Amino acid sequence: RKEVEQDPGPFNVPEGATVAFNCTYSNSASQSFFWYRQDCRKEPKLLMSVYSSGNEDGRFTAQLNRASQYISLLIRDSKLSDSATYLCVFTGRGGATNKLIFGTGTLLAVQP
Amino acid sequence: ETGVTQSPTHLIKTRGQQVTLRCSSQSGHNTVSWYQQALGQGPQFIFQYYREEENGRGNFPPRFSGLQFPNYSSELNVNALELDDSALYLCASSPGQENEKLFFGSGTQLSVL
Numbered sequence: 001r002k003e004v005e006q007d008p009g010p011f012n013v014p015e016g017a018t019v020a021f022n023c024t025y026s027n028s029a030s031q032s033f034f035w036y037r038q039d040c041r042k043e044p045k046l047l048m049s050v051y052s053s054g055n056e057d058g059r060f061t062a063q064l065n066r067a068s069q070y071i072s073l074l075i076r077d078s079k080l081s082d083s084a085t086y087l088c089v090f091t092g093r094g095g096a097t098n099k100l101i102f103g104t105g106t107l108l109a110v111q112p
Numbered sequence: 113e114t115g116v117t118q119s120p121t122h123l124i125k126t127r128g129q130q131v132t133l134r135c136s137s138q139s140g141h142n143t144v145s146w147y148q149q150a151l152g153q154g155p156q157f158i159f160q161y162y163r164e165e166e167n168g169r170g171n172f173p174p175r176f177s178g179l180q181f182p183n184y185s186s187e188l189n190v191n192a193l194e195l196d197d198s199a200l201y202l203c204a205s206s207p208g209q210e211n212e213k214l215f216f217g218s219g220t221q222l223s224v225l
Contacts, residue, residue, distance in 0.1 A: 043219055044155065045216070087155075099170055101157070102154030104152070
């Protein structure tokens, strides 16, 4: 099983739509989880961390399900500017000491 | 902007050559990580430097090596380039080993012909 699996998309949605991405991970010892956003030919940027209790930042909601080993990202009221690749990211055992493990990314295209 | 700068932005090399990529970390950041991102893939961890010492390495061969300098800037060196080394190389700095505060530079696009 791969360390992390994401649906590559693309997800083509109209403006104002709600869209959700999931990401599964195989290492049950993973400590920290994140969603990063990457625009075309740009560097990844931290969108939000994912906490066990779930967390929200404006139109974005992130959730973690440790039992089923997946994280999710929900985007409400999609904007054209949300078009990007969304990368799920987590750390291995030991948390912050070493590497971040990135998924392959899910491409979102918001249409006018 | 993140304050992390990488040079050069683009580079073309031929198979077998050697390349050095450079990264200046954000002011106050003592940790630098390097990632390789092939087309259509997520970034893959190469290694991390913390206070001039290698602090973790991903699944990359020894021909990938690095340095960190006293001012916390860093270099990534790749010897004996192969076609599969063609990728975007990303440097990220952080103020210590705190992943949530990982700031990426805009990367160096390396093409190996």
